[in-house]
Amino acid sequence: MKATIYDVAQAAGVSIATVSKVINQTGRISDKTRKHVYEVMEKLKYEPNMVASALTKKSTYTLGLTLPDLANPFFAEIARAVEDRGREYGFSVLICSTDNDPDKEVQYLSLLTQKRVDGIISAARIQNDHFLKKMLQHHIPFVLITREMPTLAVDTVMVDDFLGGYLAGSHLVELGHKRIAILVEDMDNTSNLERIRGCRQAMAASNVMLDEGLVLISGYSVECGKSTMKELLSLDERPSAVFACNDLLAIGAIQAAREVGLQLPSDLSVVGFDNTTLATIIDPPLTTISQPIQEIGRRAVDLLIQEIKQEKVLKQRVVLLPDLVLRKSSSAINER
Amino acid sequence: MKATIYDVAQAAGVSIATVSKVINQTGRISDKTRKHVYEVMEKLKYEPNMVASALTKKSTYTLGLTLPDLANPFFAEIARAVEDRGREYGFSVLICSTDNDPDKEVQYLSLLTQKRVDGIISAARIQNDHFLKKMLQHHIPFVLITREMPTLAVDTVMVDDFLGGYLAGSHLVELGHKRIAILVEDMDNTSNLERIRGCRQAMAASNVMLDEGLVLISGYSVECGKSTMKELLSLDERPSAVFACNDLLAIGAIQAAREVGLQLPSDLSVVGFDNTTLATIIDPPLTTISQPIQEIGRRAVDLLIQEIKQEKVLKQRVVLLPDLVLRKSSSAINER
DNA sequence: TTGAAAGCGCTAACAC
DNA sequence: GTGTTAGCGCTTTCAA
Numbered sequence: 001m002k003a004t005i006y007d008v009a010q011a012a013g014v015s016i017a018t019v020s021k022v023i024n025q026t027g028r029i030s031d032k033t034r035k036h037v038y039e040v041m042e043k044l045k046y047e048p049n050m051v052a053s054a055l056t057k058k059s060t061y062t063l064g065l066t067l068p069d070l071a072n073p074f075f076a077e078i079a080r081a082v083e084d085r086g087r088e089y090g091f092s093v094l095i096c097s098t099d100n101d102p103d104k105e106v107q108y109l110s111l112l113t114q115k116r117v118d119g120i121i122s123a124a125r126i127q128n129d130h131f132l133k134k135m136l137q138h139h140i141p142f143v144l145i146t147r148e149m150p151t152l153a154v155d156t157v158m159v160d161d162f163l164g165g166y167l168a169g170s171h172l173v174e175l176g177h178k179r180i181a182i183l184v185e186d187m188d189n190t191s192n193l194e195r196i197r198g199c200r201q202a203m204a205a206s207n208v209m210l211d212e213g214l215v216l217i218s219g220y221s222v223e224c225g226k227s228t229m230k231e232l233l234s235l236d237e238r239p240s241a242v243f244a245c246n247d248l249l250a251i252g253a254i255q256a257a258r259e260v261g262l263q264l265p266s267d268l269s270v271v272g273f274d275n276t277t278l279a280t281i282i283d284p285p286l287t288t289i290s291q292p293i294q295e296i297g298r299r300a301v302d303l304l305i306q307e308i309k310q311e312k313v314l315k316q317r318v319v320l321l322p323d324l325v326l327r328k329s330s331s332a333i334n335e336r
Numbered sequence: 337m338k339a340t341i342y343d344v345a346q347a348a349g350v351s352i353a354t355v356s357k358v359i360n361q362t363g364r365i366s367d368k369t370r371k372h373v374y375e376v377m378e379k380l381k382y383e384p385n386m387v388a389s390a391l392t393k394k395s396t397y398t399l400g401l402t403l404p405d406l407a408n409p410f411f412a413e414i415a416r417a418v419e420d421r422g423r424e425y426g427f428s429v430l431i432c433s434t435d436n437d438p439d440k441e442v443q444y445l446s447l448l449t450q451k452r453v454d455g456i457i458s459a460a461r462i463q464n465d466h467f468l469k470k471m472l473q474h475h476i477p478f479v480l481i482t483r484e485m486p487t488l489a490v491d492t493v494m495v496d497d498f499l500g501g502y503l504a505g506s507h508l509v510e511l512g513h514k515r516i517a518i519l520v521e522d523m524d525n526t527s528n529l530e531r532i533r534g535c536r537q538a539m540a541a542s543n544v545m546l547d548e549g550l551v552l553i554s555g556y557s558v559e560c561g562k563s564t565m566k567e568l569l570s571l572d573e574r575p576s577a578v579f580a581c582n583d584l585l586a587i588g589a590i591q592a593a594r595e596v597g598l599q600l601p602s603d604l605s606v607v608g609f610d611n612t613t614l615a616t617i618i619d620p621p622l623t624t625i626s627q628p629i630q631e632i633g634r635r636a637v638d639l640l641i642q643e644i645k646q647e648k649v650l651k652q653r654v655v656l657l658p659d660l661v662l663r664k665s666s667s668a669i670n671e672r
Numbered sequence: 673t674t675g676a677a678a679g680c681g682c683t684a685a686c687a688c
Numbered sequence: 689g690t691g692t693t694a695g696c697g698c699t700t701t702c703a704a
Binding site: 363391 | 689690691692693695696697698
């Protein structure tokens with residue numbers, strides 16, 4: 001049986017209140033008893049029971065993180081950033097992959113509240129905003145990352161998707177591309193919509209019209225990007241450039257292009273979004289729009305902790321600005 | 337204030353015991369009261385407090401997972417596999433990246449025991465086996481994955497590293513390579529040692545001697561692999577093939593080779609280890625030794641849960657067998 | 673500087 | 689079928 005605070009108190013010849021105080025460094029305890037209690041704890045291999053203390057303190061010192069898929073490098077990096085920043089504040093993190101499945105989302109969110117996490121960070125594209133609204137009514141500290149819910153007053157840390165799309169679009173247009181395709185995971189979330197809108201607007205600013213028939217919904221994975229890109233490449237008049245709304249799709253696009261024998265970037269320019277480590281691994285290295293992953297994780301945790309500690313009442317939306325990272329997958333159009 | 341079981345009991349006009357029974361589906365409750373209690377819970381938006389129940393039930397239904405770095409795709413995939421299997425049993429998982437830092441390892445392990453996780457899965461290369469021994473004495477269910485501790489009776493799920501190295505070595509030797517280099521993260525862990533030993537033995541079996549000067553410790557990242565590979569390539573007599581003890585290093589090696597203008601696989605064959613998704617992204621696609629990641633996560637959780645439920649006393653070491661996955665980064669030696 | 677005692681929200685005998 | 693009650697291991701007034 002694990003030692004409890006009673007065992008320590010008894011062995012040390014003091015009360016449990018005293019032991020509690022030395023553990024938590026609260027109240028005033030003489031150096032002598034403190035040291036003695038420490039020794040006894042050591043001897044008994046005593047490990048404070050945080051579930052008991054959580055029950056009284058009403059704080060578990062754990063954060064919940066929901067995201068679509070932990071195996072996706074982008075989210076894995078986000079998770080790591082959250083973990084690191086959480087650790088600095090003494091919080092650990094419970095991770096939940098939802099696969100963007102509404103059922104899982106609801107289940108996990110409910111689980112997290114039952115486990116009484118002190119706050120939740122969600123990168124999941126929550127389908128059920130009704131449910132989310134309910135969560136917020138429970139007043140559980142909550143911050144959304146990577147995406148926004150325009151209709152909800154919820155703390156958010158995100159990147160400016162419109163600007164990201166705009167940067168991608170201008171880059172391509174400046175390189176002389178006119179026939180630009182867009183690969184998107186799905187159209188159900190604002191981020192993707194904004195990225196497309198940004199790209200379209202950048203093109204329009206240079207009088208290049210986006211052919212809406214070249215905007216393809218591909219699903220979520222390298223494979224999906226690849227097969228969708230193949231469709232695109234079998235078109236009579238194939239695009240000379242493609243903006244993929246995330247790196248995974250961009251990679252699929254590159255693979256598809258190579259499989260049909262195209263040279264990159266001369267035959268096809270590809271721009272991604274996220275700037276995950278994958279972007280440097282693919283050949284040619286991917287020109288992409290960077291999200292400041294570390295910073296997103298960091299700021300999200302900061303906001304959450306402030307809310308948990310009630311140091312803040314003002315909800316806010318932090319919009320970080322993306323960057324165009326030039327690599328080798330894009331180049332001036334090759335007019336034959 | 338969140339509703340408690342008392343609020344529900346009162347509002348439903350029953351005792352808390354009854355409410356508890358309907359929540360946990362224990363004891364016998366009439367359909368009528370059950371339904372009524374459910375309605376009240378609904379109305380009050382009651383969420384059972386799992387920290388309270390954990391205190392009495394002595395089970396938190398959460399698992400701890402420690403690994404070197406969640407941002408590393410290999411471990412991210414492991415984490416996802418563990419999460420999924422855990423979920424099937426109703427467990428969530430607390431993730432801890434140790435960066436192979438002995439201090440963090442000790443801190444996290446201690447944190448996990450304080451949070452009273454029901455069990456721990458560790459992929460971390462725990463430096464401090466003394467500490468680990470202490471953990472095991474506490475009888476906390478524990479399973480090691482991805483690596484072994486030969487001197488400790490601890491449940492383990494791993495891949496046969498020796499065989500993996502052997503497969504890599506034979507493959508290269510069969511392709512006619514004689515000057516084979518090995519890139520390894522570090523020599524502090526049995527896995528790496530075994531992989532090298534396997535490779536060496538496969539070579540020896542074909543009367544090819546491993547030049548120990550070609551075994552380089554590179555550190556842990558694509559960048560490290562790259563710079564170490566550059567050293568290797570600046571040798572007077574450069575190797576014609578390299579076995580990298582993990583995919584990250586293999587990717588670094590490929591990048592280095594390309595940067596100095598080599599053609600792969602004609603000028604250099606590269607074999608990796610792990611078969612992460614990265615292997616399919618790099619160009620040329622990486623020939624590598626596959627670890628059955630899903631299966632490792634799955635089996636680890638199964639073992640752990642059995643131990644938690646005390647359905648098992650026998651400790652065991654599950655050794656999964658690796659596979660050679662042929663892709664495009666290796667080919668017969670090119671004799672000029 | 674220390675201790676007694678009342679909770680925290682729940683489960684599990686056990687009694688009715 | 690349902691209720692009473694004694695914990696689970698800890699924190700936190702409040703007294704001493």
